[in-house]
Each structure stands twice: as structure tokens, then as C-alpha cells.
Amino acid sequence: MSANSEIIVRQLEEDEKIPYPLLLLADEAMEAINKYIFDSEIYVAERNNKIIATYVLKIIDNDTAEIKNIAVDRAFQNRGVGSFLLKHAAGKVKERGFKSLLIGTGDNSLHQLNLYRKLGFIDFKIIKDFFIENYPNTIYENGKQLKDMVVLKKDV
Numbered sequence: 741m742s743a744n745s746e747i748i749v750r751q752l753e754e755d756e757k758i759p760y761p762l763l764l765l766a767d768e769a770m771e772a773i774n775k776y777i778f779d780s781e782i783y784v785a786e787r788n789n790k791i792i793a794t795y796v797l798k799i800i801d802n803d804t805a806e807i808k809n810i811a812v813d814r815a816f817q818n819r820g821v822g823s824f825l826l827k828h829a830a831g832k833v834k835e836r837g838f839k840s841l842l843i844g845t846g847d848n849s850l851h852q853l854n855l856y857r858k859l860g861f862i863d864f865k866i867i868k869d870f871f872i873e874n875y876p877n878t879i880y881e882n883g884k885q886l887k888d889m890v891v892l893k894k895d896v
């Protein structure tokens with residue numbers, strides 16, 4: 741949106757509520773979110789003082805950080821906010837001296853895969869049966885059971 745200039749991205753303060761309703765758009769099980777959320781950094785995007793999107797960054801090692809979750813409020817999707825946040829994350833991790841940024845998604849999550857590839861993320865590895873082993877219920881996406889995770893990597 742032309743309004744990306746009106747979006748402020750900041751780290752969530754420790755005394756603020758974790759934005760679960762947004763996080764659940766990207767990751768449908770609270771128990772899966774809770775596996776990474778407490779040792780990750782949570783960033784929120786605000787417009788007119790309202791949180792409209794979030795991303796979660798986990799430090800993997802000295803060279804690598806990973807986006808564990810990214811979600812844009814439905815009312816603001818397809819206006820460039822997600823792309824803006826992915827570029828924001830890449831810029832921030834570069835500034836901090838990391839060499840690469842990872843992001844994982846379902847092997848059948850075509851919209852997300854396209855978006856990440858368009859922004860310079862390259863397929864890096866496949867984690868077999870990730871969505872079977874880490875989620876209590878079977879997940880369907882685009883009419884197909886979600887099984888494997890594709891992890892993409894961007895050199896920043």
C-alpha cells in the first residue's frame with residue numbers, strides 16, 4: 741500500500757500481549773507457536789496505533805536467523821505489507837551481522853512460496869513430515885494434506 745510509509749515496525753515490549761490472533765493465521769496450532777515464541781523476538785507493524793501485522797525472528801546461530809512466523813491482518817493482505825516486513829527483517833538481520841535469513845512454509849503453500857521466491861529467498865531444504873509430526877491435527881492447504889516443510893534461505 742502506498743501507506744507502507746505510515747507503518748511503524750517495532751519490537752514487542754515484554755509487558756505487551758503476544759499477538760496470538762495474528763500468529764494463528766500463519767501457524768494454526770498454539771502449541772506449535774509456543775515451541776518458538778518464548779525464545780524469539782516478536783516484531784509488530786502498526787498503522788494508526790493499531791497492530792496490523794507481525795513477524796517472529798529466531799536467532800539460529802552466529803550467521804543465521806529465521807522468520808518463524810509472519811502474518812498480516814486479513815484486512816491488510818495483498819497490499820505489500822508482508823513484502824515490506826520481509827524486507828525489513830532482511831535489512832535488520834544484515835545490520836546485525838548475520839549472513840542469511842531462513843523462512844519455512846508448507847510444500848503446498850503456493851502463495852507464500854511465490855512471495856518468498858519473488859523476494860530473493862531460494863529453496864534450501866525440505867523437512868519431511870514436519871506438519872505431521874508437529875501438529876495435533878491434519879492440516880489441509882489448497883485441498884492437499886500438508887506434510888513437508890520447505891525452508892527457503894536468503895543471503896542478506
Ligand code: COA
Nearest residue numbers: 741765766810811812817818819820821822823845852855
Ligand atoms: N498493491 C497490490 N498488490 C500488492 C502490493 C500493492 N501495493 N504490493 C504487493 N502486492 C502483491 C504482491 O506482489 C503479491 O502478489 P503475488 O501473490 O502475486 O505474489 C501479493 O500482493 C502479496 O504480497 P504482499 O501484499 O506483500 O503480502 P501480504 O501483505 O498479503 O502478506 C502473508 C503475505 C503470507 C504474510 C499474508 O498473506 C498472511 O498473513 N497470510 C496468512 C498467514 C500466512 O500464511 N503466513 C505465512 C506462513 S508461512
